[in-house]
Amino acid sequence: MTTTTVPVPQAASAAQERPAGFAGLMLSEWTKIRSVRSTVWSLAVLVVLTLVFTGLFMKMGIANWDETNAAQRAEMRTDPTGTILGSGILLSQLAVCVLGVMAIASEYSTGMIRASLLAVPRRVPVLAAKSAVFGLLVLVVGEVTAFGSFFVGAPILDGKAPVALGDAGVVRAVVGCGLYLALLGLFALAVGAIVRHTAAAITTVVGFVLVITPMAGMLPGSVGEHIHAWLPTEAGFMITQQHARAGDLLGPWEGLGVLALWTAALMAVAAVQLRRRDA
Amino acid sequence: MIEAKNLTKRYGDKTAVNDLSFTVEPGRVTGFLGPNGAGKSTTMRLLLGLDRPDAGEATVNGVPYRELARPLRVVGALLEARAVHTGRSAYDHLLCLAQTQGIGRRRVGEVVEQVGLGSVARKRAGGFSLGMGQRLGIAAALLGDPAALVLDEPVNGLDPEGILWIRNLMKSLAAEGRAVLVSSHLMNEMAVTADHLVVIGRGRLVADCSTEEFIERSTEQSVLVRTPDGTRLAELLKGKGATVTTTGDGDLDVTGLEASRIAELAAAEGLVLHEISTRRGSLEDAFMELTKDAVEYDAGVPTAGGVK
Numbered sequence: 001m002t003t004t005t006v007p008v009p010q011a012a013s014a015a016q017e018r019p020a021g022f023a024g025l026m027l028s029e030w031t032k033i034r035s036v037r038s039t040v041w042s043l044a045v046l047v048v049l050t051l052v053f054t055g056l057f058m059k060m061g062i063a064n065w066d067e068t069n070a071a072q073r074a075e076m077r078t079d080p081t082g083t084i085l086g087s088g089i090l091l092s093q094l095a096v097c098v099l100g101v102m103a104i105a106s107e108y109s110t111g112m113i114r115a116s117l118l119a120v121p122r123r124v125p126v127l128a129a130k131s132a133v134f135g136l137l138v139l140v141v142g143e144v145t146a147f148g149s150f151f152v153g154a155p156i157l158d159g160k161a162p163v164a165l166g167d168a169g170v171v172r173a174v175v176g177c178g179l180y181l182a183l184l185g186l187f188a189l190a191v192g193a194i195v196r197h198t199a200a201a202i203t204t205v206v207g208f209v210l211v212i213t214p215m216a217g218m219l220p221g222s223v224g225e226h227i228h229a230w231l232p233t234e235a236g237f238m239i240t241q242q243h244a245r246a247g248d249l250l251g252p253w254e255g256l257g258v259l260a261l262w263t264a265a266l267m268a269v270a271a272v273q274l275r276r277r278d279a
Numbered sequence: 280m281i282e283a284k285n286l287t288k289r290y291g292d293k294t295a296v297n298d299l300s301f302t303v304e305p306g307r308v309t310g311f312l313g314p315n316g317a318g319k320s321t322t323m324r325l326l327l328g329l330d331r332p333d334a335g336e337a338t339v340n341g342v343p344y345r346e347l348a349r350p351l352r353v354v355g356a357l358l359e360a361r362a363v364h365t366g367r368s369a370y371d372h373l374l375c376l377a378q379t380q381g382i383g384r385r386r387v388g389e390v391v392e393q394v395g396l397g398s399v400a401r402k403r404a405g406g407f408s409l410g411m412g413q414r415l416g417i418a419a420a421l422l423g424d425p426a427a428l429v430l431d432e433p434v435n436g437l438d439p440e441g442i443l444w445i446r447n448l449m450k451s452l453a454a455e456g457r458a459v460l461v462s463s464h465l466m467n468e469m470a471v472t473a474d475h476l477v478v479i480g481r482g483r484l485v486a487d488c489s490t491e492e493f494i495e496r497s498t499e500q501s502v503l504v505r506t507p508d509g510t511r512l513a514e515l516l517k518g519k520g521a522t523v524t525t526t527g528d529g530d531l532d533v534t535g536l537e538a539s540r541i542a543e544l545a546a547a548e549g550l551v552l553h554e555i556s557t558r559r560g561s562l563e564d565a566f567m568e569l570t571k572d573a574v575e576y577d578a579g580v581p582t583a584g585g586v587k
Contacts, residue, residue, distance in 0.1 A: 021381070035371035110364045116376075
C-alpha cells in the first residue's frame with residue numbers, strides 16, 4: 001500500500017465521524033414522498049372519495065331505514081360512530097395499503113433503492129425514516145379523513161341514530177380511526193419491504209385484508225373466532241367502535257395493539273432482511 | 280484510495296468474483312476492464328456495500344463502505360443500472376440524496392449545471408434519454424465532492440460529444456487528486472482514458488499494471504515480409520528460431536526476430552525482399568487475446584479473412 005501525497009479533496013473529513021442525522025434522513029424521505037406526483041394525488045383523492053362515499057352510504061342507510069331489519073337498526077343506534085367509520089373508510093384502507101407498499105416497493109422497481117442505500121449504507125435508518133415520515137403523513141391524512149367522515153355522517157344519521165363528538169367513546173373511535181389507518185399503512189410498507197415487488201406486495205396485503213380476513217371469519221368454533229379476531233385489520237378496526245358489541249373478543253385499544261404488534265413484527269423482519277440481503 | 284482484498288462473491292454455484300485484489304490509487308484514472316459477465320459490476324457493488332462478499336473485504340480509505348458515516352462525501356458512484364425513481368424530477372432526485380448527507384440546495388444546483396442538465400432539472404427523470412440518465416447519475420456521484428469515484432460503464436449510451444465530455448471529466452477529477460475507478464468492456468476507450476488498468480476475466484485478475492505497460496506487454500510485434508522466395512526464407516528464419524506463418528497472399532508473418540535481422544539474413548542468402556514492415560497488434564486484439572480463456576459468453580469471434 002503506497003501513500004501518495006497528492007492533495008486529495010477531503011471535503012468531509014470533519015463531518016465523517018458523525019453519522020448523517022436522522023432529521024436529514026426524514027427530510028430526504030419527505031422530499032421523496034412529496035416529489036412523486038401520483039402519491040400526492042392519491043392521498044388527495046383518497047380523502048375526497050372517502051368523504052363522498054361515507055355521505056352516500058349514510059344517506060342510503062337512512063333511505064332504507066324502514067326496510068332495515070331490527071338487529072341492524074339496533075346496531076346503528078348503539079354504535080353510530082362505528083357505522084359511519086365502517087363505510088367510506090373501507091375505501092381509505094385499500095388506498096393506504098397500496099400507498100404503503102408503493103412507498104418502498106417503488107424504490108426497488110425503479111432501482112432508486114441502490115441510490116438510497118449508497119447514501120445510507122447502514123440501511124435500517126432508511127427504513128426507519130421512511131416509516132416515520134410515511135406513518136406521520138398517513139396519520140395526518142387519516143385523522144382528517146376520520147373527522148371529516150364523522151362530520152359528514154353524523155348530521156345525516158341525526159334523525160335515526162343521533163351522535164355527537166362529546167358522547168362516550170366517540171373521540172376515541174374517531175382519533176383511533178386515524179391511528180388505525182397510519183398503522184395499516186406501516187403494515188403495508190413492511191410487507192412491501194419484505195416482498196420488494198410492487199404487484200406481489202399489493203396482492204399480498206389486499207388479499208390479506210379483503211380475502212383472508214373475511215374467510216377466517218367463517219372458520220368454525222372458538223379457535224376460528226380467536227384467529228379471526230386477532231388478524232391485523234379485524235383487530236385494529238375494533239378501535240372505530242363507539243361501544244363494544246356482543247361477542248367481541250378484544251377491546252378497542254387491545255385490538256389496535258394487536259395490529260401494532262403485527263406491524264412491529266413485520267417491520268423487524270423487514271429490517272433484518274434489509275441488512276442481510278444484497279440490494 | 281479504494282482497496283479490494285481477496286474479494287470473492289458467489290451466486291449459487293456460480294462464482295462471479297474470485298479472490299480479486301487490487302488498489303485504486305488517488306490522482307489517476309484506473310480502468311476496470313473485462314468482457315461482459317467478467318464480474319465488473321459485481322465487484323463494484325461489493326466495493327459500494329450493496330452486496331456482501333462471501334470472502335475478502337473492500338475498503339475506502341481503509342474503512343468498509345458500510346461503515347462510512349456520510350458516504351457520498353467520500354465515494355461518488357454511478358451504477359450501470361439506473362438508480363432513479365422515474366416519477367421524480369432530476370432536481371428532487373439529487374435533493375433527496377443531498378439531504379441524507381447534510382448537503383445544501385446550492386450544491387445540488389451546482390452539479391445539475393456541471394453535468395449540463397440545467398434546462399431539464401425540473402422534468403421527470405423517467406422521460407430522460409439514456410445519455411441524460413447517465414449525466415444525472417454522474418451528477419449524483421459528484422454531489423458530495425468525493426475523494427473517490429466509482430463509475431460503472433459511464434460512456435454507455437452517450438453520443439460522441441458526451442463521451443468526450445466524460446473522458447475529460449474523469450481526467451480532470453483524477454488530476455484534482457481523486458481516485459477514479461471506471462469500468463468498461465471497451466479496450467480502446469480505456470486506452471485513451473485510463474492511466475492504470477485492472478483487467479479481469481471470469482472474476483479473476485488478469486492484469487494490473489499501467490496502461491502503457493499493458494500495451495507494451497500485450498501487443499506482440501510481428502514483421503510482415505513480402506518476398507518471391509517465401510519458402511526458402513521461411514526455412515531460413517525458422518532455423519533462427521522465428522515463428523513464421525504464411526498469409527493467404529503468400530506473404531510471411533514473422534514473430535521472434537527484428538525486421539533488421541530478417542533483412543540481414545535475407546541479404547546474406549541473396550534472397551529478394553519486396554517489402555518488410557513491423558506491425559503492432561491492436562490493443563483490442565491484445566485484450567481479446569488476454570481474456571479469451573476467460574470469456575463468459577463466447578459466441579466465437581468471426582474471423583475477418585487475412586485482415587488483422
